[in-house]
Amino acid sequence: MAIPIKYNFRNLVVRRTTTLMTALSITLTVTVFVVLMALAQGLQISLSATGQPLNVIIMREGSQSEATSSVTRDSLQVIRYLEGIAKTDKGEPWVSPELIVLINLPRRGQTQGSNVTIRGLGPDGPSLRPEFKMVAGRFFRSGLREVIVSKRISERFQDCGLGDKLKFAKGYWTVVGLFDAGGTAYDSEIWTDSNDLSADFDREAYSSVMVRAIDAGAVTRLSDQISNDRRLHLKPVSEREYYENQTRFAAPIKALGLFIAALMAVGASFAAMNTMYAAVARRTKEIGTLRVVGFSRGSILLSFILESLLIAVLGGLLGCVLALPVNGITTGTTNFATFSEVAFNFRVTPRLLMDGMIFAAFMGLIGGFFPAWRAAHENIVTALRSA
Amino acid sequence: MAETVVQIQGLSKIFQRDSFSVAALEDIDLTLESGEFLCLMGPSGSGKTTLLNIIAGIDRPTKGQLRVLGEDVAQMSEDRLATWRNVHVGFVFQTFNLIPVLTAYENVELPLLLTKLSSGARQEHVLAALKLVGLEDRIHHYPRQLSGGQEQRVAIARAIVTDPTLLMADEPTGDLDAHSAEEVLDILTRLNRDFKKTIIMVTHDPRAARHATVTRQLEKGQLLPLGA
Ligand SMILES: Nc1ncnc2c1ncn2[C@@H]1O[C@H](COP(=O)(O)OP(=O)(O)O)[C@@H](O)[C@H]1O
Ligand SMILES: [Mg+2]
Numbered sequence: 001m002a003i004p005i006k007y008n009f010r011n012l013v014v015r016r017t018t019t020l021m022t023a024l025s026i027t028l029t030v031t032v033f034v035v036l037m038a039l040a041q042g043l044q045i046s047l048s049a050t051g052q053p054l055n056v057i058i059m060r061e062g063s064q065s066e067a068t069s070s071v072t073r074d075s076l077q078v079i080r081y082l083e084g085i086a087k088t089d090k091g092e093p094w095v096s097p098e099l100i101v102l103i104n105l106p107r108r109g110q111t112q113g114s115n116v117t118i119r120g121l122g123p124d125g126p127s128l129r130p131e132f133k134m135v136a137g138r139f140f141r142s143g144l145r146e147v148i149v150s151k152r153i154s155e156r157f158q159d160c161g162l163g164d165k166l167k168f169a170k171g172y173w174t175v176v177g178l179f180d181a182g183g184t185a186y187d188s189e190i191w192t193d194s195n196d197l198s199a200d201f202d203r204e205a206y207s208s209v210m211v212r213a214i215d216a217g218a219v220t221r222l223s224d225q226i227s228n229d230r231r232l233h234l235k236p237v238s239e240r241e242y243y244e245n246q247t248r249f250a251a252p253i254k255a256l257g258l259f260i261a262a263l264m265a266v267g268a269s270f271a272a273m274n275t276m277y278a279a280v281a282r283r284t285k286e287i288g289t290l291r292v293v294g295f296s297r298g299s300i301l302l303s304f305i306l307e308s309l310l311i312a313v314l315g316g317l318l319g320c321v322l323a324l325p326v327n328g329i330t331t332g333t334t335n336f337a338t339f340s341e342v343a344f345n346f347r348v349t350p351r352l353l354m355d356g357m358i359f360a361a362f363m364g365l366i367g368g369f370f371p372a373w374r375a376a377h378e379n380i381v382t383a384l385r386s387a
Numbered sequence: 388m389a390e391t392v393v394q395i396q397g398l399s400k401i402f403q404r405d406s407f408s409v410a411a412l413e414d415i416d417l418t419l420e421s422g423e424f425l426c427l428m429g430p431s432g433s434g435k436t437t438l439l440n441i442i443a444g445i446d447r448p449t450k451g452q453l454r455v456l457g458e459d460v461a462q463m464s465e466d467r468l469a470t471w472r473n474v475h476v477g478f479v480f481q482t483f484n485l486i487p488v489l490t491a492y493e494n495v496e497l498p499l500l501l502t503k504l505s506s507g508a509r510q511e512h513v514l515a516a517l518k519l520v521g522l523e524d525r526i527h528h529y530p531r532q533l534s535g536g537q538e539q540r541v542a543i544a545r546a547i548v549t550d551p552t553l554l555m556a557d558e559p560t561g562d563l564d565a566h567s568a569e570e571v572l573d574i575l576t577r578l579n580r581d582f583k584k585t586i587i588m589v590t591h592d593p594r595a596a597r598h599a600t601v602t603r604q605l606e607k608g609q610l611l612p613l614g615a
Contacts, residue, residue: 004500010488289484292445293498293545294473296466381446384480 002299003290008307011279018275023315025271026360029264030319034356035326036257038346043333044250046344050184051240054086055128056222058209061233065338066100067117070205075232082225084218085211088124094212096125099194101201102340103168105157114332115340116153118168118190120197128210131184137162137177142193145200148177150187152330152343160190169200185243188332188343210239249335265363268315272367276308280375287375288383301376308368309361316360320353391454392553392585393419393442398451400437400608411437413608415451419601421552424579424586426599433605435589436557442587443476443555444468456552473501477546481558483538485530485545491517492526495544502549516544520574536567543574547584554578556588560595572598 012019058079059069071079076097079085086094099120104113119125126132126139140146147166154160154175165172173192181187194206213219223236280287287300327348335342400412411434419425427435440446441453444460453461456475463471472478485494495516499509517523520540530538539559546554556575560568576598578584588599596602604611 002500004493006493007486007488014488285482285484286486289480289486290497291469292443292472292478294469294501296469298466381440384445384484 003295003303005306005310008303008310011283011307012310015279018278019311019314022271022275023311023318025268026312026315026363027318027322029261029268029363030316030356030360031322032264033257033261033359034320034323034348034352035346036260037254037352037355038323038326038348039331040250040254040257041349041352042331042344042347043253043342044247045347046183046187046342047185047243047247047250049182050186050243051238052128052130052212053238053240054213054215054219055239056211056213056219056236057239057242058211058226058234058236059207061235063235066098066208067102067338067340069207071097071207071209071234072205075234076206076209078229078232079209079211079226079234082211082222084213084221084225086214086218088127092124094124094128096122096128096210097194097206098122098125098208098210099197099201099203100207101169101197102338105160105166107156108158114157114334116157116190117188117338117340118147118192118197119186120192120194122194125191125194125210128212129181129184129186131182132186133180133182135178135180137175140176140192142196145171145173145192145196146176147173147190147192148179149175149190150343151178151180152187152332153190153341154178155330156332156341156343166190169197171200183345185246185342188335188341246335246338253333261359265359269363269366272308272311272364273370275311276304276368276371277374279307280304280371283375284378284383284386287378288380288386291380291383297376301372304372304375305365305368308372309364312360312362312364312367313357315363316357319360320356323356324348324353390421391418392421392423392456393417393587394452394454395442396452398441398448398453400434400441400446401449410608412441412448415610417603417610419585419587421585422579422583424576424598424600425588426596426602427587427589427605428591428593428596428602429605431591434608435605438605439555439557439587439589443478443553444472445478470501473498473549475551475553477543477549477551477554479539479542479546479554479556479559481561483530483535483542483562485538485541487530490527490529491522491533491541491544494530494541495548498545498549512548512550513544516548517541519547519577520544521570534567535563536570539563539567539571540574543571543578547578547582552585554584554586556586558589558591560590560592568592568595 063069080093080095088094101118102115105116106113135151140148149160159166162175162178164175213222226234226236326346329346332341332343395415395417398415402409402411429435441448442455447461492513495513496509517526520543522540560571572595579586
């Protein structure tokens with residue numbers, strides 16, 4: 001059996017101030033790590049949660065996003081009669097021509113503005129997105145300059161509350177309802193009728209067309225028909241893939257988070273190392289005694305690494321507890337794929353907390369190893385002679 | 388039918404310190420039979436601790452023959468030596484060297500954690516050892532809650548709990564008042580007489596020597612002839 005863990009535990013209690021200070025430097029690092037990763041993860045999850053497997057977005061060839069795409073009204077007529085498109089209850093092709101415009105809106109409590117996506121939809125647009133539901137007011141009516149706003153955008157931007165009037169294009173638009181899109185990318189949008197929107201912005205063409213395929217095979221057949229029709233110059237992308245592609249814009253946030261966390265981890269590891277070197281120096285004679293009693297170098301090494309790990313686990317747990325409250329908080333950033341605001345929630349998952357703990361343990365391990373090595377390789381005779 | 392416990396021939400120990408070297412032991416010959424109580428005396432710096440450490444497998448000789456309990460201790464690897472010490476040698480220090488964060492019971496239990504004994508069997512051994520040193524009513528006390536004499540008795544319990552053949556004590560009464568010193572010497576005498584432990588004790592105290600069966604003098608690293 002090894003040196004009992006209560007030996008380490010009680011030593012940590014004896015020097016509780018140092019233990020706590022060291023643990024707190026690890027806490028700080030873990031908190032920052034978990035919060036930044038929760039941010040990156042929230043963005044990633046909100047984007048990758050978006051998309052029905054049978055929905056296909058049709059855009060202009062070569063465009064990276066709906067905002068920079070255009071589909072003519074003639075093309076829409078061709079698209080409506082492609083083979084493989086599902087039918088609505090009324091027997092019409094399940095298709096929604098859509099127009100995307102960005103408007104600059106001031107955030108609540110700030111004068112500084114941000115781009116927000118306004119999406120004009122066809123009558124079947126909402127039914128193509130089953131996660132969509134109204135949470136306040138009513139759906140917009142065509143021809144009346146009415147809009148509905150996602151709850152998240154409504155909370156974060158001025159003039160976006162129920163009953164408010166929003167000024168863009170040729171005049172004022174009334175917010176008649178608030179909606180929730182189940183954490184998908186549509187939770188960052190304002191919706192209205194596509195014809196109202198194109199009239200107000202003098203747009204001839206749509207931005208994109210969304211269609212529902214009959215089944216998985218039809219998705220491929222639709223793609224082939226569109227790609228093979230040289231007149232169209234259009235490109236089909238499955239809705240899933242379109243948003244999945246945007247998740248790579250979470251990568252820089254993640255990288256920045258990792259970079260900051262790594263810098264802080266260096267500091268925290270040094271703090272742990274300092275503490276452990278001091279502990280080893282103070283207990284040199286004890287170490288010699290343990291060796292005389294029969295404990296091997298290995299068990300001394302293990303014991304001191306364990307002690308450092310205990311500090312790290314304490315720090316890590318505290319860090320996770322401190323980071324937990326950000327879970328579910330809504331924040332926003334510019335989606336660099338669309339250059340518009342994307343609102344999403346911090347997501348602190350069990351997996352992320354585990355990563356935080358592993359990160360803490362890693363700092364403890366690094367900080368503990370060298371002092372423990374010194375403890376284990378101290379000459380017994382010298383150790384016994386020390387004060 | 389006494390068997391030889393310690394057999395030393397021509398043993399020297401030279402400490403290399405930076406540029407000059409110190410001969411702590413020079414050409415020592417010593418034999419110790421099972422059941423003997425050897426008292427090692429001599430002025431400070433004469434090499435007593437060094438000799439004790441070498442016999443206990445804590446330090447290694449620079450040259451010479453050394454057999455302890457029939458084994459060539461000087462040739463053993465670090466890890467084997469650790470196990471060997473745990474099984475065969477109990478060590479008592481002048482400064483007690485108890486672990487401050489462990490209770491009397493836990494300090495005494497330490498060497499048993501390296502054995503295959505169950506916790507029940509360990510408890511039996513620990514309580515027996517503490518009873519032998521008269522501290523059965525202090526088992527849950529921490530070292531700082533004990534007097535010096537009591538601490539040293541806990542240390543003796545720790546040294547004998549694995550029932551080793553050889554007991555080493557380096558100035559065990561050096562930090563104790565006269566009364567406590569007498570208690571400690573009584574315990575060591577009992578361990579030698581009733582439990583047949585072979586004991587090597589280093590001391591400055593001429594009174595302590597009365598308890599021993601043999602007394603040897605070290606001076607400047609050399610063992611003076613018997614009776615000198
Ligand atoms: N680890 C060491 N390094 C260098 N010199 C040492 C060491 N240990 C002991 N010595 C020297 O060896 C000599 C004998 O020391 P020691 O065995 O402690 O004597 P004693 O126990 O009789 O007082 C002394 O001169 C001491 O300074
Ligand atoms: Mg000495």
